[in-house]
Amino acid sequence: MNPNLTTHVGGYPRIGRKRELKQALEAFWAGRLDAASLDETARSLRLRHWQEQKDAGLDFVAVNDFSYYDNMLDLACVFGVVPERFGKADEPVTLDRYFRLARGRARKDGRPDVAPLELTKWFDTNYHYLVPELAAGQEFRFAWDKPVRELKEAIEAGHCAKVVLIGPVTFLALSKTPEGDPLEFTEKLLPAYRALLEALAAAGAEWVEIAEPILSTRKDAKVLAALQRVWSEQDGLASVKGLKFLLSVAFGPIGSALETVAALPVDGLQVDATRGQGDLPWLLKNWPVDRVLSLGVIDGRSIWRTNPETWRAVVATFREQRPQENLWLGSSCPLLHVPHDLGEETTIDPQLRSWLAFAKEKLAELVIVAAGEAPVDALAAARAAIASRKQHPGVHNTALRNTVAALDEKSARRGKPVTERVALQRERLGLPLFPTTSIGSFPQTAEIRALRARYRKGIDNEAAYQAGLDAALREVIRNQEKLGLDVLVHGEFERTDMVEFFGEKLEGVAVTANGWVQSYGSRCVKPPVIWGDITRPQPMTVEVSKRAQSLTEKPMKGMLTGPITILQWSWVRDDLSRSAVATQIALAVRAEVVDLEAAGIRVIQVDEPGLREGFPLDDADRAAYLEWAVRAFKIATSGVRDETQIHTHMCYAEFTDVAGAIAALDADVITLEASRSKMKALGAVLEGGILSEVGPGVWDIHSPRVPAVEEVSDLLRRALAVIPAERLWVNPDCGLKTRGWEETKASLKNLVAAAHVLREEHAAVAV
DSSP states (O other), X not given: OOOOOEEOOSOOOOSOTTOHHHHHHHHHHTTSSOHHHHHHHHHHHHHHHHHHHHHHTOSOEEESOOOSSOHHHHHHHXXXXXXXXXXXXXXXXXXXXXXXXXXXXXXXTSOEEEOOOOEEEOTTSSOEEEOOBOOTTOOOOOOOOHHHHHHHHHHHTXXXXXXXXXXXXXXXXXXXXSSSOGGGGHHHHHHHHHHHHHHHHHTTOOEEEEEOGGGGTOOSHHHHHHHHHHTOTTTSGXXXXXXXXXXXXXSSOOGGGHHHHHTSOOSEEEEETTTOGGGHHHHHHHSOTTSEEEEEEEOTTOOBOOOHHHHHHHHHHHHHHSOGGGEEEEESSOGXXXXXXXXXXXXXXXXXXXXXXXXXXXXXXXXXXXXXXXXXXXXXXXXXXXXXXXXXXXXXXXXXXHHHHTOOGGGGOOSSOHHHHHHHHHXXXXXXXXXXXXXXXXXXXXXXXXXXXXXXXXXXXXXHHHHHHHHHHHHHHHHHHHHTOSBBOOBOTTOSSTTHHHHTTSEEEEOOSSOOEEEETTEEEOOOEEEEEEEOOSOSSHHHHHHHHHTOSSOBEEEEEOHHHHHHTSEEOSSSOHHHHHHHHHHHHHHHHHHHHHTTOOEEEEEOTTTGGGOOSSHHHHHHHHHHHHHHHHHHHTTSOTTSEEEEEEOSSOOGGGHHHHHHTOOSEEEEOOTTTTTHHHHHHHTTOOOSEEEEBOSOTTSSOOOOHHHHHHHHHHHHTTSOGGGBOBBOSSOOTTSOHHHHHHHHHHHHHHHHHHHHHHHHHHO
C-alpha cells in the first residue's frame, strides 16, 4: 500500500471569502474602525484559513502568507527598508506608517505630504506589489517581528506550520535603487535575514519555505551568484541552525539554473510542475533522493478542474524512484491568485460550475493526487466533469473559427500613418495644446453601488435603474465641464469592473458572484470565465455613449477594454491557444468600435493595461506573444476612419520590455502611468519609437493625495523634455473609480490648472 504523500501550499487567499479584509481595511482608512478591530479581523481570517488547510488534510499550513497590503511591503518593513520621506529609519512599524508606505498621505489641508511606494505587477500575474526603495547607503536590520508573531499564533492554534518568506534574491532583484544593481546589497541584507530566521527558529519553526520566483524569469550570472552567496554555509542562510529550508520557484521552469540550485545546501526544492514540466525529467534523474522534492502539481493560476489521473500518473513515476517521505506535493504557486471558495457560487450554471476549482477545492484536489490508494469516486467525478466540458456545444463555433481563419493583414491596418491621422483628428476635434482628459471611470460612490445592488436584487426595475444612471451621467458631465476638461468620459457608472462588464455581454463568457481575487491592497477583481468561443450578440456600450455625447458639445470618449486585457484579466480556457482566444475577443471589440463610430463618437479608447502583464517570463516566448497581442489590438481598432481618434491606456507595469510593441499598436493617443516614477517610465516607452500623441499620467490615483499645481506642472515639464508639446496630453495615471469625489475634483482642478500654466509658458516662448 502506498502512503499518502506530504502536502502543503505556498499561500492561501487572504482577503476572505466575502472580502472581509477589504471591508475592514477600508473602514479603518475611513476612520470607522480602530486598529484593534482591524487586527482582530485579520487574526480571525488567518485562523479560519489555517483551519481550512488542516481540515482538507494538508500536512502543513502556510504561515506569513497573510498581509494587510502586500508581502513585499511586509518584508521591506521587516528589514527596515523605509525611505526617509516616511520618517526616521529606526521608528517602529505602526499601521499608520505601514499604510503611508502603501498609500501615501495628504495633509488635512489638502497639501501634498508623501508619495507612496511605486506599484507594479508581480511577475505575469494581475497582482500588484509595492516596490521597495533602497537608498544609496541602505542599512538593513530585523525591525519588525510580524512573521514570528504569526508563527506563534499558528502553533498556539495547534497547527503544523511552514513559514513562507520571499527570498533575499527575489526581494532585492525586484527592489529599486538610485544607482547600481539592487543585488549588490546581498551582503548587507544577509545579517538581517539571518536574524529573522533565528527568531523563527526560537519561536518553534521547523520548515521555512524560501520563495525565489525570480528564478522563473532570470537565470543570469548576477542572480545565480547572489543565490550562491545567500546560501553560503559560512554566514549565509544555511548557517542558521535548527531550521529546514524548502527553496521554492513558482511561475515557470528553473531550466538552466537547475544544476546551480541542486548544489545549494537546502533541505528541499519546490517546483512549479504545471509550467515547468520540462524540469521534471532532470529532477527525476538528478535531484538527491535524501532531500525533499516537492512537485507543484495543482495549478495555482487556473480555476479549471485538475485532471487528477494525469498527475497521479506523473507522481507515480517519482514514487518509484524516491523515498516517499522525501516526495511532497503542493500547488504550483501560492493560491493567492485564485478565488477562495467555489461553494459561494450558487448562481452560476451548474454544468460550468462542475468544471471549476477555487482555492478550497484545490486543497481537496491536492489531497486526491497525493493519496496512496486511488479515491475511486473522486476520480470518477473529475472524469465526468472533464468529459462534459469537451462535449458542450458552445465550446466550438465553426462560423466564428472560419471568420478568424479568413482574416488578412488589411484587417489589422489603419488607412494612413499615425502622423497623418493626427492632423485630420486635430482639425475635427479642435483641441487646445496640452489637451486634458481623464482615463475613464469616475468615483463609484455608495449611492452608485446601492443603485446597482437594488437593480440586481430586483428591488428596482429597469426604468428606475436607468433613471439613476442618467442622473449620475448628467452630474459627471457637468463636473467635467466645470473643471474645464477638454475630452470627457461618461464615468462608467454602469460597470462594476472594466472586464467583468464585457464578460456579462459576450457569448462564451460567464461571470461569477463571488470569484474575487486580490489585485492590490483592498482592491479586488472578479475575472470572467472564458469557457467557449466568444461572440458579441449585440452592441454593449453604444447607447450610453450616445446619451453622454448628446449632453455635451465637447468630445466624449467611447470606453472599451481591449482584447489582451480582457484575455489577461479573465480565467481563460485551457483547450485553445491564448492567441486564438485573443483574436476572437478582438473581433467582438472591433464590431463595437465600428458601431461607436457610426453612432457619432469621435474618440474611442481601447484600454490595454494587461499588455505587459501577459509578457512571458521565458525570453524565447516573448516575440511570438507580442506579435499576436499587437495584431489582436490592431484588428480591434482598425475598422474606423482615419478621422476617428483611437486612444489606449496602460498602467502599473514595467514598460521597457514592451516599448516597441506599444509603438506597434498604432494608437493615435497613448496614456500611461508615469507619476510614481517621476516620468522615468515615459523614457522607456519612447525608446520604442512611438509617433503617437502621449499622455503620461501626472496624478497617482492609487493614493489619496491631491497633487499640487506645481507638482503636476513639474511633471509635465519633465515630459516636455522628451515629447514635443503638440503631442503631449494631460491626464491622471488611471481611472478614478476608487477615489472620492472631493479629492477627485481637487486633483482634476489642479491638473487642468497645470495644463493652463504650460499653455501660457509655451505661448510666451512662441512669442
